[in-house]
Amino acid sequence: MKTIIEKIEKIKLNSEESIRVIEKAGEILKAGGLVAFPTETVYGLGADGLNGDASKKIYTAKGRPSDNPLIIHITDMMSLKKIAENIPEAAIRIAEKYWPGPLTMIFKKTEAVPYSTTGGLDTVAVRMPENKVAAAVIRAGGGFIAAPSANISGRPSPTEARHVKEDLNGRIDMIVDGGSVDIGVESTILDMTVTPPMILRPGAVTKEMLEELAGPVRMDRALIDAESKEHPKAPGMKYRHYAPLAELSIIEGQMEKVVKAINQMAEEKINGGYRVGIIGTDETAGSYGRGIVKSIGTRADEAVIASHLYGILREFDEENVDYIFSEAFSTEGIGNAVMNRLLKAAGHHVIHI
Secondary structure, three states, X not given: OOOEEEEOXXXXXXXXXHHHHHXXXXXXXXXXXXXXXXOOOOEEEEEEOOOHHHHHHHHHHHOOOOOOOOEEEOOXXXXXXXXEEOOOHHHHHHHHHHOOOOEEEEEEEOOOOOHHXXXXXXXXXXXXXXXXXXXXXXXXXXXXXXXXXXXXXXXXXXXOHHHHHHHHOOOOOEEEEOOOOOOOOOOEEEEOOOOOOEEEEOOOOOHHHHHHHHOOOEEOOOOOOOOOOOOOOOOOOOOOOOOOOOEEEEEEOOHHHHHXXXXXXXXXXXXXXXXXXXXXXXXXXXXXXXXXXXXXXXXXXXXXXXXXXXXXXXXXXXXXXXXXXXXXXXXXXXXXXXXXXXXXXXXXXXEEO
């Protein structure tokens, strides 16, 4: 399969060229094909979410387990009623504030949604992205686009079109290159089928933000074990995700001790003939003596840290490092999403200092 790659600018969506690209993407999606496109979180791999055969193609292209549910992306509230039942008032209030945006909500599905899209579940995950290119592609493709991250399953999610090409070139029909994404970690997932609602994946919309509208919200901190036979209710709960090729370890503790420990471990590995990557911050990067050191940003701006995470993991892959040592980060606000993704990438390998 030849993968078509087309560039588009969200500030020029009404140009003749942009309209041509969007129309082409829509034609492919309506015909049951696969199109990768940018959202504000990461690049998504889209297929017609109401076409069971099209959804199955996503699993094949990504090498994704078939019991890992997909998120259906929509562009208006009328569409929600076609695919979801028993929509609580709290969900409406949350949608009014955070849709479009980096938030996914889970509802009981209608018969319109095939089980191949929901991973065999009677629930459906739904999101309304804010990115204008994403919205245009979704509308052109019929309005109900299932779209997990556009990467090989388990790899760091793509935040640029070139990341999608690295993983999926020749496996999918089209990549819409809309430049770098804004947020850089996947959407918050909120299960609205339970009381109180439960966050199944942290993201840019935080627990505190949701509680202002919905009252008490629980946080599911227990990720399902990889050997569990239980179906995950949300993408990314059951399987190892976001992982670089190198072995990743997270070092947690008082920062001065963390820096010292990382320097010692890096020295040991380098002396053994291995290539070592280190994830630090603007505040600490200069304190590391050896290894390939990358600053993920300043601790004063965790949103920037989130936006750089996947890109840095992929850079280390390109530089063929064998081991990566990363500082730990705050679990407040979007920092919770950063640590969630790092823990998954590291297979929960944390060294407490």
